[in-house]
Amino acid sequence: MKTNRAGQIEVTFNWVYVLIAGAVILLFFVGIIARQKVISEGNLAADVVRIMESIITGAQVSEKTKSSIPLGGLSEQTFYFSCEEGVSEYGVVGLPARVQNSLDPIFASKKLQGSRLILWSLPYFLPFKITDFLMVTSDFNHYYFLGEGQGLSQEFIEGAVDSSNSGNSGNSDNKLSINTQKINSFSEIEVKSTKVKVRIVDADGSQIQAGSRIPEQLLVLENEDVTAVSFTANKEANFFVKEGPFWKKLNQQPVPIVSKADHRDAALYGAIFADDPENYLCNMQKAYQRIRLITEIYEQKITELEQFYQNPRESANCLGFVSGFAASEGNVQDTLLLYRTRARACSLLADSSCVEIVEMAERLKHLNGRLFEECSITLY
């Protein structure tokens, strides 16, 4: 009897022992797997953001270029681009890795999803080269142009289509083409999937008003996926978003487009790619900050130009253009000082008065033109 009982205890003890040991071993491996999962998710996000940062650096420095980032397995993820107080941040929603940038303007929708991201870099001159604006969009974003906008619609559509594959329309499968379409009325807008984001560009500023009705076919889309920008003849922009069946205006005062470009106006294009006025103005603040920095360098260059033009062989007018003339003609030195001061103020608060920057830039351009015509060295 006693031996039997001892055997029973031994068998039970062995089973309990095996169960406990098994559970401990299992827990150990489950722990390792869980830890590895968290680490690889973090690594993936970090890799993606690092690659994006590299591509964005490359895209930014090579002006007037378009590049495409295939998202592959990340096509289900949502990328976000935010900008607050002059600092942009981008990354993948829900993943820890992110990049902050306070120097380079990046115009994009707040959230982007798609099978590829398309980056378009455009130089911003005012009057000298300030920086390259980077426009970011995806193949899920569709841009519809209403009206001509003094050639804006046609120019944008031509630029948005990859020229290396001529003959394709804006809606082609071309990897570098942005989905664009010129429409005459809202009825021409087609919504093929609820995943798309629709951006309507009212190039003449006559079609979209606050409180007016959203086209019927767009009602199936989420509010934040239907946005519009309307340009006025005075080079101002108004931003709209879908609110139920109506358009809601996002800005109280019209947002000025601070630029003087005749072709592919980077500041104007930025308003097409940015979802809302806050995002747009925040990125413009970065541009104003860059104007301030570059102007400081040109102010230093002025001291060298002054030394150069003090040479009696050089025309006295040249020194006048640089730092001598006052009153209506003005000189580069004084104009640069005003320009830098105004840019500094706008980098802190980008309001409607920032259009004055354009006037000053025009004055600088004129003076630089005079230096080019009459003297041997120009400012820029």
Add this chain to the structure above:
Amino acid sequence: MKPGQNKHRKHLNVLSGRSAQIHLSETVAVIFIFFVLILFGAIFYYKFQEVSFKEKQQELLASRAIDTTTKMLFLPEVSCTKQESEAEPNCFDMMKARHVAELFKEFNQTYFELFSYAKITINQTYPEPFELVVYNQEPGKWANKKPTFFVVALKDEQKSPGYYGYGQVKVEVYS
């Protein structure tokens, strides 16, 4: 109970206890060996991870060196301009570059975001050699330094209009 039976039972009890002890020792030995193997595995895995982490760091450093060089080469603060047209590629305007170090120092935080821990030097090799350090942010402790060189034209109209020197920009990044 007979005395012979009692003795036999006692002997059986001793045998059964000894066999249970042997079983227990076996199990403990197996578990011990199992955990030793796991420990070896873990050590091997962490060594492997350490090596790949170092490799990854090297890769990141190389990538950062290229990024920083690219940023420097196209920086509007130093690049040569031709009025409103595109900047001259791979060219630094020395009338701007001579003052850029002060700007980088004054707006240290802004440019640190652009170049991070790095040293950027402009070396002119022709006609007269000179060296100009425009940016230098060395970390307190660093393990690796990766230099990258790029040939550039150095426009210096202060000397005479249309005057170009020839040299290189050296970008060293730290990690």
